[in-house]
Amino acid sequence: MNRVTALAVSVVCIGLVVAQDVAPLADFFHTWQYATALALGALVLIAYANAALKGQDGMLGKRCTLAIAGALVVTLTGIVSGLLGPDTQRVTHAPGTVAPIPDLHAAAFFTAADAQSIAAGNAPIVIRRPGHRDVEVGPNERRFLQSSVLLLQPTHAAFVEVRDASGDRLTVTQPTNASFLSPVLLFPNEQEIAGKKLPFDTFAVPALQRVVKTVYLPGEMTTSLRVPPSYAGKPALLFAVDDDRGSSHGIAIAPDGLDVTIAGMRLRGTIGSYPTLVVASAPEPIALAAGVALFLAGITWMLIGFVAGRPAALTVKSPSGS
Amino acid sequence: MRTFLAAAAAIVAVLVVIAFYPGGGPKLNLNATGGPRMLAGAPAQSFPVKRIDGAADGLDRYRGQVVVMNLWATWCPPCREEMPALQKLYEEYHPRGVIVLGVDQGEASRVAAKYAREHGVTYPILIDEDQQYGRAYAAVGLPTTIVIGRDGHIVKGIDGQLTLAQMREALAPALRAQ
Numbered sequence: 001m002n003r004v005t006a007l008a009v010s011v012v013c014i015g016l017v018v019a020q021d022v023a024p025l026a027d028f029f030h031t032w033q034y035a036t037a038l039a040l041g042a043l044v045l046i047a048y049a050n051a052a053l054k055g056q057d058g059m060l061g062k063r064c065t066l067a068i069a070g071a072l073v074v075t076l077t078g079i080v081s082g083l084l085g086p087d088t089q090r091v092t093h094a095p096g097t098v099a100p101i102p103d104l105h106a107a108a109f110f111t112a113a114d115a116q117s118i119a120a121g122n123a124p125i126v127i128r129r130p131g132h133r134d135v136e137v138g139p140n141e142r143r144f145l146q147s148s149v150l151l152l153q154p155t156h157a158a159f160v161e162v163r164d165a166s167g168d169r170l171t172v173t174q175p176t177n178a179s180f181l182s183p184v185l186l187f188p189n190e191q192e193i194a195g196k197k198l199p200f201d202t203f204a205v206p207a208l209q210r211v212v213k214t215v216y217l218p219g220e221m222t223t224s225l226r227v228p229p230s231y232a233g234k235p236a237l238l239f240a241v242d243d244d245r246g247s248s249h250g251i252a253i254a255p256d257g258l259d260v261t262i263a264g265m266r267l268r269g270t271i272g273s274y275p276t277l278v279v280a281s282a283p284e285p286i287a288l289a290a291g292v293a294l295f296l297a298g299i300t301w302m303l304i305g306f307v308a309g310r311p312a313a314l315t316v317k318s319p320s321g322s
Numbered sequence: 323m324r325t326f327l328a329a330a331a332a333i334v335a336v337l338v339v340i341a342f343y344p345g346g347g348p349k350l351n352l353n354a355t356g357g358p359r360m361l362a363g364a365p366a367q368s369f370p371v372k373r374i375d376g377a378a379d380g381l382d383r384y385r386g387q388v389v390v391m392n393l394w395a396t397w398c399p400p401c402r403e404e405m406p407a408l409q410k411l412y413e414e415y416h417p418r419g420v421i422v423l424g425v426d427q428g429e430a431s432r433v434a435a436k437y438a439r440e441h442g443v444t445y446p447i448l449i450d451e452d453q454q455y456g457r458a459y460a461a462v463g464l465p466t467t468i469v470i471g472r473d474g475h476i477v478k479g480i481d482g483q484l485t486l487a488q489m490r491e492a493l494a495p496a497l498r499a500q
Binding site: 094095096097098112114167168169170171172178179180181182183206207 | 367393395428452458
C-alpha cells in the first residue's frame, strides 16, 4: 500500500460523501453498494495509516496520516449516515397540522397557509425537537439534522373558498382527508381525463350538503377550454358538484382566483403550491467539515515536509559566492 | 502522531455524541395516531381572527386563564345541541376565571352572530373563516373541544359532543393545576 494509493482512495471517499451531501436524494447514496464502497475505502485508509505510523513510509508517511485521519472522519460520517440515517421519506400534510418524524425524534409543523401564501408557494415548515431550537425550512433551503437533510418539494395545492348565493362564507370540509377542516386541497389522488392523469381531490360543503370533486387542470389543457383569454394557458380547476346522495349538480371550470357560480354556490380556487417535506439521510455537516479540514491540514503539513526535505542542491549557493 | 490520532478520534466521538444527543425538555408525543387527543401537552397555537362584533381577537389574548375552546359551525347538529351546556359551563365557571370560547369554522360572521343571538349565547364567539384553528387543533369532526391551561399548553383535546358533566370533568385537571 503506497501513499499515492491511500491519498487517491481518500479523495474518492471524500468526493463520494461530499456528493451525497450535495445530492442526498440520489438513489445511489441509499444503496448497500455505496456503504460497502465506503467501508472498503475505510479499510484501505486504516491499513495505510497503520503502516505509516510504524514508520514504513518515512517522515512524509507519518505526516500523511493526518490527512488520512481526516478522510477517515469523512468516510465514517458517510457510513454512519447510511446506517443510522432514515430512509428517504416524503411527508405531505395539510397547512396548520403537525406530523411526527420519529426517525428524528421531531415533529414537523406545517405552517398555516392562506390564499396568498398558497399562490406564492412560500410556506415554510418548522421542525421542533425536545430541548432544541426550532428549525425552519424554507422553499429553497436545506437544513441538516443529525444524519438527515431536510428540504421542501412543492406540490400542487389550491385554497378553496365557498360562498352561498348571498355571499356568506361557508365551511369547507374534507371528510376523506386527515385534516377534516382544511380549505387547502393537496390533490393526493389522480383522475384520468383525455388520456392524461390529473391531480384530483374532493371537498364537502356540509351547510348545503354538497360534495365537490376537483381536478387540477395544467396550463397546457386550458388553452383549448372556455376560459377568459387572459387565463388561457394558465392552470385552472375543474369543479364537479354532487349532492350527498351522489346526484350531479353541474360542472364548471374555475380559472385561478376567479369566482364561478354552480349549484347555488360561488366557488373560488386560488392555485399554487404547498411544500412536501423530504427527509433523507445525509452526512453530518459538522463532522464532514471537520474531516475535510483535517484532510487539508494533513496535505499541507505533508507538503511543508516535502519542500523542507527536498535535495539541498536546490538551495546550495554557487561556488563563487556571487 | 499517535497522540494526534487519538485526539482526532476523540473529536469524532464528541461530534457523534453531539449529533445524536436527544436533548432534554418536554417530550413531544410522536406515537399519536391523530385527532385532538394527541395534542395534550403541546403549546396552544393562536391565530388572529375577529369576533362576531368585528373586534380583533385570538386565543393568545386569553393567556393566563383556563380556556375551553369549542370549534363549531351553525350547520353542525351536535354543535348546536352542545351549546346550551357550554353556555351553562361559562356561567358557572367564568367567575372563577375560566373562559369559554366558541370558534366558528369557516362561516360568515353574520351567520354565527345571528345564531348566537337567537340562542342566548353570551360567551365570546370568534370567526375563523380560513378554518385555521380547526386544522391546527387536528379536528376530525365538529364539535371539537380543547381545554387549555393557564400556562398556554393544551390539557385535553376532545372530539365530539360533550354533556355538561363531561365538560366539568375535562376542565377539572386544568383548574387543579395552579
